[in-house]
Amino acid sequence: xxxxxxxxxxxxxxxxxxxxxxxxxxxxxxxxxxxxxxxxxxxxxxxxxxxxxxxxxxxxxxxxxxxxxxxxxxxxxxxxxxxxxxxxxxxxxxxxxxxxxxxxxxxxxxxxxxxxxxxxxxxxxxxxxxxxxxxxxxxxxxxxxxxxxxxxxxxxxxxxxxxxxxxxxxxxxxxxxxxxxxxxxxxxxxxxxxxxxxxxxxxxxxxxxxxxxxxxxxxxxxxxxxxxxxxxxxxxxxxxxxxxxxxxxxxxxxxxxxxxxxxxxxxxxxxxxxxxxxxxxxxxxxxxxxxxxxxxxxxxxxxxxxxxxxxxxxxxxxxxxxxxxxxxxxxxxxxxxxxxxxxxxxxx
Amino acid sequence: xxxxxxxxxxxxxxxxxxxxxxxxxxxxxxxxxxxxxxxxxxxxxxxxxxxxxxxxxxxxxxxxxxxxxxxxxxxxxxxxxxxxxxxxxxxxxxxxxxxxxxxxxxxxxxxxxxxxxxxxxxxxxxxxxxxxxxxxxxxxxxxxxxxxxxxxxxxxxxxxxxxxxxxxxxxxxxxxxxxxxxxxxxxxxxxxxxxxxxxxxxxxxxxxxxxxxxxxxxxxxxxxxxxxxxxxxxxxxxxxxxxxxxxxxxxxxxxxx
Numbered sequence: 001x002x003x004x005x006x007x008x009x010x011x012x013x014x015x016x017x018x019x020x021x022x023x024x025x026x027x028x029x030x031x032x033x034x035x036x037x038x039x040x041x042x043x044x045x046x047x048x049x050x051x052x053x054x055x056x057x058x059x060x061x062x063x064x065x066x067x068x069x070x071x072x073x074x075x076x077x078x079x080x081x082x083x084x085x086x087x088x089x090x091x092x093x094x095x096x097x098x099x100x101x102x103x104x105x106x107x108x109x110x111x112x113x114x115x116x117x118x119x120x121x122x123x124x125x126x127x128x129x130x131x132x133x134x135x136x137x138x139x140x141x142x143x144x145x146x147x148x149x150x151x152x153x154x155x156x157x158x159x160x161x162x163x164x165x166x167x168x169x170x171x172x173x174x175x176x177x178x179x180x181x182x183x184x185x186x187x188x189x190x191x192x193x194x195x196x197x198x199x200x201x202x203x204x205x206x207x208x209x210x211x212x213x214x215x216x217x218x219x220x221x222x223x224x225x226x227x228x229x230x231x232x233x234x235x236x237x238x239x240x241x242x243x244x245x246x247x248x249x250x251x252x253x254x255x256x257x258x259x260x261x262x263x264x265x266x267x268x269x270x271x272x273x274x275x276x277x278x279x280x281x282x283x284x285x286x287x288x289x290x291x292x293x294x295x296x297x298x299x300x301x302x303x304x305x306x307x308x309x310x311x312x313x314x315x316x317x318x319x320x321x322x323x324x325x326x327x328x329x330x331x332x333x334x335x336x337x338x339x340x341x342x343x344x345x346x347x348x
Numbered sequence: 349x350x351x352x353x354x355x356x357x358x359x360x361x362x363x364x365x366x367x368x369x370x371x372x373x374x375x376x377x378x379x380x381x382x383x384x385x386x387x388x389x390x391x392x393x394x395x396x397x398x399x400x401x402x403x404x405x406x407x408x409x410x411x412x413x414x415x416x417x418x419x420x421x422x423x424x425x426x427x428x429x430x431x432x433x434x435x436x437x438x439x440x441x442x443x444x445x446x447x448x449x450x451x452x453x454x455x456x457x458x459x460x461x462x463x464x465x466x467x468x469x470x471x472x473x474x475x476x477x478x479x480x481x482x483x484x485x486x487x488x489x490x491x492x493x494x495x496x497x498x499x500x501x502x503x504x505x506x507x508x509x510x511x512x513x514x515x516x517x518x519x520x521x522x523x524x525x526x527x528x529x530x531x532x533x534x535x536x537x538x539x540x541x542x543x544x545x546x547x548x549x550x551x552x553x554x555x556x557x558x559x560x561x562x563x564x565x566x567x568x569x570x571x572x573x574x575x576x577x578x579x580x581x582x583x584x585x586x587x588x589x590x591x592x593x594x595x596x597x598x599x600x601x602x603x604x605x
Contacts, residue, residue: 004409004410004411005409005411005441005444006475020441020442020443020444020475021442021443022409022440022441022442022444023440029408031408031440033401033404033405033408033413034401035397035401035417035421035429035432035433036429036432036433037426037429038425038426038428038429043425043426046425046427
């Protein structure tokens with residue numbers, strides 16, 4: 001039986017030519033002879049934007065300039081194809097055919113990352129996030145140890161890959177998430193609103209190009225204050241209170257608004273305000289305030305201040321001083337209580 | 349039938365008909381391959397692809413058909429499809445030199461230069477020799493910014509003295525925006541085949557790119573003379589006739605880049 005490709009005479013009954021390997025059953029085989037065609041839009045796209053020119057040149061550059069450590073027998077896939085896939089745990093393993101281990105890495109990573117993000121701000125969340133990162137590092141280590149030859153070289157290669165993945169993936173992702181979902185953990189309880197162990201999420205990006213509005217619950221830096229109480233007021237001994245730190249509370253008025261607070265009623269610009277602080281019960285009944293909020297300031301009554309100082313003169317002056325918060329001291333808008341899960345709630 | 353004998357449609361009223369040649373040509377795979385080659389020599393790659401497919405429908409063992417399909421897919425800029433199809437053809441004809449070269453050409457145009465080099469090396473290690481392997485090698489040299497493209501293309505013309513070879517070399521140069529080198533090859537094609545409109549068309553394109561307006565006009569005019577319904581040549585002629593001055597073109601004519 002003569003081969004149509006190389007004209008070699010083969011023994012009858014053989015499927016492939018002994019010389020060139022061409023199938024001798026082509027004449028009777030059912031093969032589609034019509035090639036696939038590119039769609040019209042695919043052709044327009046490739047004409048306009050070209051092929052993956054930059055990516056392919058980068059791959060060639062990496063191959064040319066990286067040290068020749070790659071064990072082509074163990075990992076018969078171009079180095080660049082493995083390197084960029086390290087961003088996703090398990091993907092390099094799947095690419096080289098180790099599907100079981102690749103899927104295991106990916107599954108463990110996704111579960112740990114999801115649990116870690118749900119419980120972010122808590123010890124459990126930290127543990128699971130650490131597990132996710134460890135799983136990712138393990139995936140990189142697994143592929144590097146299989147592909148790279150040499151003792152210390154493997155560790156150096158692994159560290160380089162881990163640093164690259166951190167810089168290219170985790171830093172940008174972490175930065176982006178921190179703009180919109182930063183956790184704040186409550187250490188000191190302030191009944192009713194804040195309880196010890198609560199985790200709140202706040203968004204810094206809410207005030208990019210905008211200012212806090214009345215009604216927003218915000219995380220802010222309380223104006224620093226030092227209050228000295230004589231012994232007859234503080235108790236047996238004189239006391240000094242240092243007011244500082246971050247608080248969570250509601251914005252009641254913004255710049256240039258006139259605020260009057262009497263008998264627990266808040267009036268802003270002559271109209272009764274629909275908003276109250278988050279711990280409105282902590283406002284003393286006999287507190288009287290009449291202020292005009294300066295420009296670039298907002299009025300936030302410090303009802304979540306852990307130190308409650310009743311009867312400290314000058315009483316009204318203290319509240320007035322603590323309530324005028326510069327806009328720059330507002331870190332972000334608090335929108336969710338994420339922990340404990342039993343008290344999961346949107347903050348409005 | 350007798351009742352239709354009295355009808356005067358065509359034959360008797362209009363005079364004697366020219367004798368109809370008997371259809372001796374069997375429309376087998378070789379016939380369709382020939383048709384495909386003819387379409388290719390007129391620059392109609394889509395038609396050539398169809399004829400190659402017809403040839404393979406008749407005889408799947410025609411490796412020239414598979415090679416032609418890959419070449420036409422590359423010419424039509426369907427590079428991923430060309431790569432896929434060349435891989436399929438290589439499963440049927442393992443280590444066929446021209447198929448390896450075809451895949452190398454597709455990968456080269458997709459900027460996978462390293463892989464293209466290794467495939468081209470592989471194609472030379474196989475039996476036989478063809479102008480196409482040298483043409484692809486020359487293309488890879490251009491894409492890799494090497495200087496030995498001219499040597500590879502000269503080798504291609506030595507292996508096969510057909511006029512289509514320098515013309516396809518010119519098309520390759522045009523693809524990589526080297527119109528001056530392309531023009532050199534196109535001149536050889538038109539000298540070898542002055543009656544082929546496609547050669548004049550490609551020559552006109554090279555002259556058009558170089559800003560040689562009058563030469564391009566005469567090349568396109570010659571192309572239309574040989575093929576009056578050549579739409580692309582007419583479009584270029586119209587464009588040339590309405591062409592204004594351009595700083596880029598003037599600089600190109602002065603400095604020759």
